[in-house]
Amino acid sequence: MNRYETVFILTPVLSEEQAKEAVKVYEDYITKNGGKIKHNEFWGLKKLAYQIQKKSTGFYNLVEFENDGTLIKKLEVEFKRDERIMRFLTVRMEKDHVAFAEKTRNAAKAEA
Amino acid sequence: MAQSDIRYLTPINIEIKKDKYCRFKKSGIKYIDYKNPDFLLKFINEQGKILPRRVTGTSQKFQKKVNKAVKRARHLAILPYVADLMK
Numbered sequence: 001m002n003r004y005e006t007v008f009i010l011t012p013v014l015s016e017e018q019a020k021e022a023v024k025v026y027e028d029y030i031t032k033n034g035g036k037i038k039h040n041e042f043w044g045l046k047k048l049a050y051q052i053q054k055k056s057t058g059f060y061n062l063v064e065f066e067n068d069g070t071l072i073k074k075l076e077v078e079f080k081r082d083e084r085i086m087r088f089l090t091v092r093m094e095k096d097h098v099a100f101a102e103k104t105r106n107a108a109k110a111e112a
Numbered sequence: 113m114a115q116s117d118i119r120y121l122t123p124i125n126i127e128i129k130k131d132k133y134c135r136f137k138k139s140g141i142k143y144i145d146y147k148n149p150d151f152l153l154k155f156i157n158e159q160g161k162i163l164p165r166r167v168t169g170t171s172q173k174f175q176k177k178v179n180k181a182v183k184r185a186r187h188l189a190i191l192p193y194v195a196d197l198m199k
Contacts, residue, residue: 007147007188048189089188096143
Protein backbone atom coordinates (compact mmCIF):
# COMPACT_ATOMS: atom_id res chain seq x y z
CA MET A 1 0.00 0.00 0.00
CA ASN A 2 1.66 3.19 -1.13
CA ARG A 3 1.06 6.52 0.52
CA TYR A 4 0.11 9.43 -1.74
CA GLU A 5 -0.24 13.16 -1.19
CA THR A 6 -2.35 15.29 -3.50
CA VAL A 7 -2.43 19.06 -3.47
CA PHE A 8 -4.99 20.78 -5.66
CA ILE A 9 -6.06 24.37 -6.23
CA LEU A 10 -9.70 25.42 -6.69
CA THR A 11 -10.73 28.57 -8.51
CA PRO A 12 -11.41 31.58 -6.24
CA VAL A 13 -14.73 32.10 -8.06
CA LEU A 14 -16.20 29.54 -5.69
CA SER A 15 -17.29 30.60 -2.22
CA GLU A 16 -15.79 28.98 0.86
CA GLU A 17 -18.60 26.43 1.24
CA GLN A 18 -18.55 25.48 -2.45
CA ALA A 19 -14.83 24.91 -2.18
CA LYS A 20 -15.36 22.70 0.86
CA GLU A 21 -18.06 20.81 -1.03
CA ALA A 22 -15.73 20.20 -3.95
CA VAL A 23 -13.15 18.85 -1.53
CA LYS A 24 -15.82 16.62 0.03
CA VAL A 25 -16.69 15.24 -3.44
CA TYR A 26 -13.10 14.16 -3.97
CA GLU A 27 -12.77 12.72 -0.48
CA ASP A 28 -15.76 10.47 -1.11
CA TYR A 29 -14.39 9.60 -4.53
CA ILE A 30 -11.13 8.47 -2.97
CA THR A 31 -12.75 6.44 -0.19
CA LYS A 32 -15.22 4.87 -2.61
CA ASN A 33 -12.52 3.73 -5.03
CA GLY A 34 -10.29 1.93 -2.59
CA GLY A 35 -8.32 4.79 -1.05
CA LYS A 36 -7.98 5.30 2.67
CA ILE A 37 -7.70 8.97 3.65
CA LYS A 38 -5.03 9.57 6.25
CA HIS A 39 -5.11 13.29 6.53
CA ASN A 40 -6.91 16.22 4.99
CA GLU A 41 -5.83 19.86 5.17
CA PHE A 42 -7.77 22.79 3.77
CA TRP A 43 -5.44 25.77 3.47
CA GLY A 44 -8.18 28.11 2.27
CA LEU A 45 -7.70 31.08 0.01
CA LYS A 46 -4.05 31.79 -0.75
CA LYS A 47 -2.28 34.13 -3.11
CA LEU A 48 -0.72 32.40 -6.13
CA ALA A 49 2.85 33.19 -7.12
CA TYR A 50 1.71 33.74 -10.72
CA GLN A 51 -1.63 33.99 -12.47
CA ILE A 52 -3.38 30.74 -13.35
CA GLN A 53 -6.30 31.11 -15.76
CA LYS A 54 -6.16 34.89 -15.18
CA LYS A 55 -6.74 34.41 -11.43
CA SER A 56 -4.23 35.30 -8.76
CA THR A 57 -5.75 33.55 -5.73
CA GLY A 58 -7.01 30.04 -5.15
CA PHE A 59 -8.26 27.58 -2.53
CA TYR A 60 -5.49 25.13 -1.71
CA ASN A 61 -6.25 21.68 -0.35
CA LEU A 62 -4.04 18.78 0.62
CA VAL A 63 -5.21 15.17 0.85
CA GLU A 64 -3.01 12.35 2.09
CA PHE A 65 -4.30 8.87 1.37
CA GLU A 66 -3.23 5.27 1.06
CA ASN A 67 -3.84 3.19 -2.03
CA ASP A 68 -2.20 0.46 -4.03
CA GLY A 69 -1.84 2.81 -7.01
CA THR A 70 -4.77 1.96 -9.24
CA LEU A 71 -6.79 4.96 -8.06
CA ILE A 72 -4.30 7.62 -9.15
CA LYS A 73 -5.03 7.55 -12.87
CA LYS A 74 -8.78 7.71 -12.34
CA LEU A 75 -8.45 10.49 -9.77
CA GLU A 76 -6.35 12.59 -12.13
CA VAL A 77 -8.86 12.10 -14.94
CA GLU A 78 -11.51 13.40 -12.55
CA PHE A 79 -9.33 16.39 -11.72
CA LYS A 80 -8.85 17.16 -15.41
CA ARG A 81 -12.55 16.84 -16.10
CA ASP A 82 -13.63 19.14 -13.27
CA GLU A 83 -13.20 22.79 -14.30
CA ARG A 84 -13.33 24.03 -10.70
CA ILE A 85 -9.84 22.57 -10.21
CA MET A 86 -7.15 24.84 -11.62
CA ARG A 87 -4.13 22.72 -10.81
CA PHE A 88 -3.28 19.48 -9.02
CA LEU A 89 -0.16 17.53 -8.08
CA THR A 90 -0.09 13.95 -6.83
CA VAL A 91 3.08 12.74 -5.17
CA ARG A 92 4.00 9.29 -3.96
CA MET A 93 5.41 9.62 -0.47
CA GLU A 94 8.79 8.06 0.31
CA LYS A 95 9.79 6.81 3.72
CA ASP A 96 11.35 10.14 4.78
CA HIS A 97 8.39 12.05 3.43
CA VAL A 98 5.94 10.01 5.50
CA ALA A 99 8.07 10.46 8.62
CA PHE A 100 8.24 14.19 7.98
CA ALA A 101 4.47 14.46 7.48
CA GLU A 102 3.77 12.49 10.64
CA LYS A 103 6.18 14.58 12.66
CA THR A 104 4.77 17.92 11.50
CA ARG A 105 1.23 16.67 12.09
CA ASN A 106 1.97 15.57 15.64
CA ALA A 107 3.83 18.82 16.30
CA ALA A 108 0.83 20.79 15.04
CA LYS A 109 -1.51 18.67 17.15
CA ALA A 110 0.73 19.08 20.19
CA GLU A 111 0.61 22.84 19.69
CA ALA A 112 -3.15 22.99 19.16
CA MET B 113 37.51 40.60 9.11
CA ALA B 114 39.79 40.76 12.09
CA GLN B 115 40.43 44.30 13.20
CA SER B 116 44.15 44.42 12.57
CA ASP B 117 45.72 47.38 14.35
CA ILE B 118 48.25 47.99 11.53
CA ARG B 119 46.60 50.34 9.07
CA TYR B 120 47.54 49.54 5.45
CA LEU B 121 47.28 52.12 2.67
CA THR B 122 45.06 49.83 0.69
CA PRO B 123 43.19 47.29 2.82
CA ILE B 124 44.52 43.87 1.85
CA ASN B 125 41.55 41.62 1.19
CA ILE B 126 42.64 38.29 2.47
CA GLU B 127 40.41 35.65 0.97
CA ILE B 128 39.02 33.92 4.07
CA LYS B 129 38.71 30.30 3.04
CA LYS B 130 35.21 29.49 4.36
CA ASP B 131 34.89 25.78 3.90
CA LYS B 132 31.49 25.09 2.46
CA TYR B 133 29.40 22.35 4.07
CA CYS B 134 26.14 20.69 3.15
CA ARG B 135 23.58 22.11 5.54
CA PHE B 136 21.36 19.08 5.16
CA LYS B 137 24.01 16.59 6.19
CA LYS B 138 25.02 18.81 9.08
CA SER B 139 21.54 19.44 10.44
CA GLY B 140 20.33 15.95 9.56
CA ILE B 141 17.37 17.07 7.45
CA LYS B 142 16.21 14.06 5.47
CA TYR B 143 13.26 15.39 3.51
CA ILE B 144 12.80 18.79 1.82
CA ASP B 145 9.16 19.74 1.78
CA TYR B 146 7.91 21.38 -1.40
CA LYS B 147 4.99 23.01 0.38
CA ASN B 148 6.63 25.58 2.63
CA PRO B 149 8.03 28.47 0.63
CA ASP B 150 10.11 30.19 3.32
CA PHE B 151 12.49 27.26 3.54
CA LEU B 152 12.80 27.01 -0.24
CA LEU B 153 13.43 30.75 -0.58
CA LYS B 154 16.91 30.16 0.81
CA PHE B 155 17.80 28.18 -2.32
CA ILE B 156 16.61 30.54 -5.03
CA ASN B 157 18.00 33.95 -5.99
CA GLU B 158 16.10 37.19 -6.52
CA GLN B 159 14.97 36.18 -10.01
CA GLY B 160 13.55 32.94 -8.66
CA LYS B 161 16.32 30.81 -10.11
CA ILE B 162 17.73 27.84 -8.21
CA LEU B 163 21.12 28.61 -6.67
CA PRO B 164 23.97 26.39 -7.90
CA ARG B 165 25.77 23.98 -5.63
CA ARG B 166 29.03 25.91 -5.76
CA VAL B 167 27.23 28.83 -4.10
CA THR B 168 25.18 26.99 -1.54
CA GLY B 169 27.66 24.17 -1.04
CA THR B 170 25.01 21.47 -0.75
CA SER B 171 25.91 17.91 -1.73
CA GLN B 172 24.61 16.50 -5.00
CA LYS B 173 22.13 14.18 -3.33
CA PHE B 174 20.36 17.01 -1.53
CA GLN B 175 20.74 19.47 -4.42
CA LYS B 176 18.62 17.09 -6.51
CA LYS B 177 16.01 17.00 -3.75
CA VAL B 178 16.03 20.79 -3.60
CA ASN B 179 15.57 20.95 -7.40
CA LYS B 180 12.65 18.57 -7.28
CA ALA B 181 11.02 20.41 -4.40
CA VAL B 182 11.45 23.84 -6.02
CA LYS B 183 10.05 22.60 -9.33
CA ARG B 184 7.04 21.08 -7.59
CA ALA B 185 6.48 24.31 -5.66
CA ARG B 186 6.63 26.25 -8.91
CA HIS B 187 4.06 23.92 -10.46
CA LEU B 188 1.70 24.59 -7.56
CA ALA B 189 2.25 28.37 -7.79
CA ILE B 190 3.84 28.40 -4.36
CA LEU B 191 7.04 29.75 -5.92
CA PRO B 192 7.15 31.87 -9.08
CA TYR B 193 8.95 30.68 -12.21
CA VAL B 194 10.29 34.16 -12.88
CA ALA B 195 10.39 36.91 -10.29
CA ASP B 196 11.98 40.34 -10.07
CA LEU B 197 13.49 41.41 -6.78
CA MET B 198 11.68 38.76 -4.84
CA LYS B 199 12.24 38.19 -1.08
